[in-house]
Amino acid sequence: IFSLVKASEGGAPLYLQLKKNIEDAVQRGVIGPGDALPSERDIAIKADISRVTVRKAVQDLVKSGILVQRHGSGTFVAPRMERVEQSLSRLTSFTDDMARRGMSASSVWLDKGIYPPSPDEIMILGLSAKELVARVSRLRIANETPMAIERASLSLAALPDPEAVGSSLYSTLDKTGSRPARAVQRISAVNLVGADARLLEVPEGSACLHIERISYLASGKVIEFTRSIYRGDAYDFVAELRLAG
Numbered sequence: 001i002f003s004l005v006k007a008s009e010g011g012a013p014l015y016l017q018l019k020k021n022i023e024d025a026v027q028r029g030v031i032g033p034g035d036a037l038p039s040e041r042d043i044a045i046k047a048d049i050s051r052v053t054v055r056k057a058v059q060d061l062v063k064s065g066i067l068v069q070r071h072g073s074g075t076f077v078a079p080r081m082e083r084v085e086q087s088l089s090r091l092t093s094f095t096d097d098m099a100r101r102g103m104s105a106s107s108v109w110l111d112k113g114i115y116p117p118s119p120d121e122i123m124i125l126g127l128s129a130k131e132l133v134a135r136v137s138r139l140r141i142a143n144e145t146p147m148a149i150e151r152a153s154l155s156l157a158a159l160p161d162p163e164a165v166g167s168s169l170y171s172t173l174d175k176t177g178s179r180p181a182r183a184v185q186r187i188s189a190v191n192l193v194g195a196d197a198r199l200l201e202v203p204e205g206s207a208c209l210h211i212e213r214i215s216y217l218a219s220g221k222v223i224e225f226t227r228s229i230y231r232g233d234a235y236d237f238v239a240e241l242r243l244a245g
């Protein structure tokens, strides 16, 4: 992978050669999904090129989704995505969904705290302008793969202490009898850019699904307002349709 032909010997630009060699190695299965690449420094030494050249090749491959970079732990061949089929007619939690598939659900916390509400939150959660709102934002991971970013807002009546949320929001709500009984979900298409694309380890501009869920208690009171971004390459949403009568 790391033996390149110098320009003086008629070789193509070094970063292009390195890029192509890595691409070929992935295609031929020499390195497979989840395998770690040597560090930038080690590649530079092995290929006898500058770190800037290595970085340029690696960045291009990250942009095209062949490699993924994980903060602090290095560069890896992108995991093969197994698509997940998600029913549109059952009110389940991410933790339930993953458990049913035998996958382990985990989260990276992006935020949990109490804030003055935004106009959207005031309207949807039926808050007064003086009330505060609980927010829990997480990157949701199945096995090793980041699947979704979920930003949930709840009234303090439903979730007085966002710090108390452990691995599952719905099981925290369960404890106070506030698990939602019904929800309305709106799905739209987005092209993901910037920090959110990096969190989901997808190339800039990737097709993703924006899912807004408003959940209700059996009493009809709104309990949850969540905006999520799901990877378009990971999810199929499935609904059973019956003849309208």
Ligand code: GLP
Binding pocket: 092, 093, 094, 095, 096, 150, 152, 167, 168, 169, 170, 171, 213, 224, 226, 228
């Ligand atoms: C789904 C929904 C979210 C909900 C979450 C709760 O992913 N899209 O609206 O907040 O489940 O999941 P958990 O109980 O695993 O935190």
